[in-house]
Amino acid sequence: MRTFGLIGYPLAHSFSKKYFTEQFERDQIADCNYELFPLEKIADLTGVLANPAISGLNVTIPYKVEVxxxxxxxxxxxxxIGAVNCIAIGEKEGKPFLKGYNTDAYGFQESLRPLLKPFHQKALILGDGGAAKAVKYVLNQLQIPFITVVRKAVEGAILYEDLTEEILRTHQIIINTTPLGTxxxxxxxxxxPYHFLRAEHLAYDLVYNPEETSFLQQARAQGAAxxxxxxxxxxxxxxxxYIWNS
Incomplete structure (x- = not known):
């Protein structure tokens, strides 16, 4: 039996266990299971890795950097990006070998790419936390310039109150990386200033619960995708x- 799982803390509302368990049942994969490993401190990871059945792990907050x-x-x-949310566990020269990946970047890029139009030339990233790192990486890969927008002044970002009609008009992609609206x-x-949004705008919210956040509702009301x-x-x-099985 191969065991996969999620490390983080807390894990009460994990998406991963339900998703993978249903996948294993649907695809009749009888030799795999997916477990939750709530770790109060990252040092407890060594206990998880001591299980020889562990074949791969996902990583969520607060350990994407510490891991x-x-x-x-x-x-x-x-x-x-400077963050890991997937670990492949193998062997090299007779010893365990752990390689870290960031599949958030892949997921964001592949979901964003089909929505891009020729007039989507620049982006605004709302928030500058851990989730913003993967978004910045993807926009750089796609060669889309961006401005980061924050509540409190940090280097390399502007404040929400600095947003003008001109900035909104020239930055047609707006990505919310904050947990606001969850x-x-x-x-x-x-x-x-949602009233400056138009049909040319694309509003993307990393939040998925609820299905339509207040951010998306207000953008849609202005005609934005x-x-x-x-x-x-x-x-x-x-x-x-894919990584665990490649």
Whole structure:
């Protein structure tokens, strides 16, 4: 039996266990299971890895950065982003060999790419936390210039109150990387001047619960195209499965 799983803390509302368990049942994969490993501290990872059945892991908050100290190698995306959410576990020279990947970047890129139009030339990234790292990496790969927008002043970003009609007009992709609007706080949304949005805009929210956040509702009301984070979630999970079996 091969065991896969998710490390993080807490893990009460994990998407991964249900997703992979249903996949194994649907595809009649009888020799695999998926478990949750809530770790109060990252040092507890060594106990998980001591199980010889462990064949691959997903990583969620708060350990996407800390876990890198336990890995032997990073793929190019994970190294550039500075965060890992997937670990392939193999063997090299008779010893366990752990390689870290960032499948969030893959999921975001593959879900964004079909939506891009020729007039989608520049982007605004709302928020500058961990989730924004993968988004920045993908936009750089796609050669789409961006501005990061934050609540409190940080180097290399502008404040929400600095957003003008001109900035909104010339930045047609708006990506929310903050948790604002996530259930149960569904009324919350990034404080941008939504009345400047037009049909040429694409509003992408990494949040997937609820299906349509307040951010997306307000963008849609102005005629913008909208996309939530559910497909990205599925794609990053499927990419993990591909990595574990390649």
């Amino acid at each position: 890198m100290a336990y890995l032997n190698e990073l793929d190019a995306a994970a190294a550039a 259930f149960p706080n569904v009324e919350a949304s990034a404080p941008i 909208t996309k939530n984070g559910m497909e990205m979630l599925y794609l990053q999970a499927d990419r993990s499965w």
